[in-house]
Amino acid sequence: MRLDRRTFMGSTAAAAATLNAPMVMGMAHGKPRVVVIGGGAGGATAARYIAKDSKGAIDVTLVEPTRKYYTCFFSNLYIGGFRDLASIGHTYGKLAAEYGINVVHDWAVGVDRDKKEVALAGGARLPYDRLVISPGIDFIDGSVPGWDVTSQNRMPHAYKAGSQTELLKAQIMAMPQGGTYAMVAPPNPYRCPPGPYERVSMVAHLLKQHNPTAKIIIADPKPKFSKMALFQEGWANHYDGMIEWIGPDFGGDKVEVRPDAMELVIDGEVTRVDVCNVIPAMKAGRIVELAGINDGNWAPVVPHTMASRVDENIHVLGDSSAQGDMPKSGFSANSQAKVCAMAVRAALTDSKLFPARFSNTCWSLLATDDGVKVGANYEATDEKIAKTDGFISKTGEDAALRKQTYEESVGWYAGIAADMFG
Amino acid sequence: MKVPVTAMLGLAFGALSGAGAALAAYVGDPERGAEIFRKCASCHAVGEGAKNKVGPHLNGVFGRRAGSIDGFRYSKALRRMGDDGLIWNGETLDAYIENPKALVSKTRMNFRGLKEHDDREDVLAYLRQFSDDPQNIPEAEPTAVHEVDLPPEVLALRGDPAYGEYLAGECVTCHQAGGSDEGIPSITGWPEEDFVIALHAYKRKLRPHPVMQMITSRLSDEEIAALAAYFNGLE
Known part of the structure; x- marks a missing residue:
């Protein structure tokens, strides 16, 4: 100590x-x-x-x-x-x-x-x-059959930042041309609701430059996710044909992984993948x-x-x-x-003691200079912290606003870092 | 020549509901507006062949995004407001020429504003003639609150900086107390009145930014004054 x-x-x-x-x-x-x-x-x-x-x-x-x-x-x-x-x-x-x-x-x-x-x-x-x-x-043990923390070097979660994030990026960079990156997305509730989907956007951005024929598969137990329309629009705009999202209707909720063989099993169907980013239940x-x-x-x-x-x-x-x-x-x-x-x-x-007030805004980056955000105000009631009102970026926004939103997120990062660490 | 035309407006913009119709009790007189525009003409040109001067030319200003004429050097603040989605329409232009700082705190437009409602309507009626399609000029939401001028008692409120410091916890997650303006504007060391006017403009949704509209939506007049006092005191 x-x-x-x-x-x-x-x-x-x-x-x-x-x-x-x-x-x-x-x-x-x-x-x-x-x-x-x-x-x-x-x-x-x-x-x-x-x-x-x-x-x-x-x-x-x-x-x-x-x-x-x-x-x-x-x-x-x-x-x-x-x-x-x-x-x-x-x-x-x-x-x-x-x-x-x-x-x-x-x-x-x-x-x-x-x-x-x-x-x-x-x-x-x-x-x-x-x-x-x-x-x-x-992470909740056993939430993704076949995965536990001893598998995190083969199949990183990268959902606590640092060496895991570095490992995941290194694995993506080492993928063969035309290879497959898979993500097992987590069930609700979990840290950073848009996080897995921003990650997919960033992986796609990286692959588009280094490995443009690569594929991305997301196996997702949720029928819908945060900023879904914005992400789907962004993926179609920037990474058309690269990303396949498999929701529960198509077995995204029935997933098993085999870290030794680097296999992802979705509803019984086995796929060999090159990178498997498993984000377990939390x-x-x-x-x-x-x-x-x-x-x-x-x-x-x-x-x-x-x-x-x-x-x-x-x-x-x-x-x-x-x-x-x-x-x-x-x-x-x-x-x-x-x-x-x-x-x-x-x-x-x-x-x-002043009355409690809470707020939140989450920015996500879809591609270069294409940022979106969602946010809300909250108030304390005896029962819970309750949402009062909020906003979300709209689909079809123009490039100037999206660029501004991204730049704003960079400013926010500097602001919150100073607010945390002095 | 002034024309009271509530009835005419009701026909022209049938969708206007009560609040909007009440505010639109006067439609400007372009001839009188041309006279008043002389105050603006040392910096702004309008009409055939108009070029940028100290300020940008005003042809086609209705419906145009703020800060969007290529080649004109706008202030960073105005460009940022345009990127946020500020579009010049009847309401936003009215607010801007009433008090430029209400909409864009650090604008370079060095003009004290037209305080008389009818004067502004006249100037805008004049300028409308130089926008492409006067029939399709975007109108503000009829429910929007129109006035930017704050009542004197609101401007006179003296904020408690100690309370402001607590409330500021919500601001400094994004706006750095140290005054950096990387990506997000600096709000430290502002004159209190500018700060108060700016926050009320967000609260009234005259300024477009959704986070700021949300945050200010639950700030009272006293709380805005407290924040203004606190940030004014920061170096």
Whole structure:
């Protein structure tokens, strides 16, 4: 275990901030302590906002196994050749140095909810007054017969970004001319609803340049998917004849894979493929189950604060939470994190609690300068986070608007990265 | 010469519903509009052989996408608004010449605006004569809110920057607090009034961007003022 900790009290700026810090609620042990598990769009944002807005009054520890975090959003653009991998990799130096967050690179392996402690793989135990859990997703064993995580080098999921994404791209580049890339798409609910289809667009873009006679097959258990009309129009415009989508009407829901033979079996029919991108069914990151705050595959939360419905001292953000209508996206997690940060500060210090507000927008790239988006506003009700109104790009939009939408997505990436990592 | 022609309009645009018809109580007088256009003519030419001057020529402006004349150097802001889908029609032109900044905050069009509704109608009636097919000029949705001028009490609201900082959490997912304008415009350090006018223009759907229309749809006057105060204070 390594602790990245700035000598926080030593700097004059920090000392001044501490003098002006909000009143701290009576804690037997001094400063209230917040532990955040997971350094992605939910966790990094929550840690940063709690540390920034409490001005040193709350002790924040962020637990994240990787030293360099690759965002899942925009990893498809790396596959398509629009970004290099370095541009979607981020480190935690600023969160430690500029916000005084204790960044611990280790795995959280357990939560003792009675003692209010997080156990780390390295053996350390981190006490907390409030715990924020934002671990993203894990895969459900057996959801695609023939596939388990030991197959991920033969048949990558590339649905957690980093080495898996690199592997998938390398496999696509190594396909023989006229070869076949297959995707097994996931059932609902899953991380980033348009993600598999943006990926297909990016794979097609890559193949069109390097391997124009190659084929793409998508086996999909869902009869319809996010931005379906926009993707289908884009595929017809840019990659005509290259992509075959096989929905449940044609056996897309009856799939088996054979990693050793590189075979995909759809409703009994065997196809030999060159790349098989298996995106299995998903559930909350494992720590949610270890903490015992799940109901089935996900962790139910109170919409107003993102607090677990099982344990009021734990908040769950992003993909792992069962909150209602918001899609599982980086934008959603970032939006939820700010509501959570405000609720945590209000619980631990005397800061104000404003009404929760949530929003989401997801951009997808179809081809060079052809971007589309979908988004909505949400409000907290007692029952769930409920959608109020939204919009989606239209089919047939002109090239100038699509280019603008793509450029906007690049701006959004820079914005959310700064909002997460400082 | 001013002609009150509510009845005539009702015939010409039978589809106009109550709100639209009420707003369209006056149809402009092109002759008077030609007089008023002299204020514009130092920068804009219109008519046969008109060329770009300081501003673009205005032949065929109705139905044209904002910022779309090849070879004219528009401001980045106007071009961006055009790419977002701003089309010049009766309503958007009316808003633009009432207060250019309501539609495009950083426009280069250095004009204070025509505050009188009838003056604007007259100028637009004049300009319409130089667009291709006056019969098929796109009209705004009849339900659209027409006025861009904000009531003085809305402009006078002093926002609470602390509340603005909380609300700004929703903005800085896309607009970088550091002020970068890569792909998405910078909103830091703006004069508060410009900021307030811009957000109300999205809220009233005069500006085309769907994300901004959505985000502003649930911001109250006080919340917009708070955001303006907060972003104004950022370096």
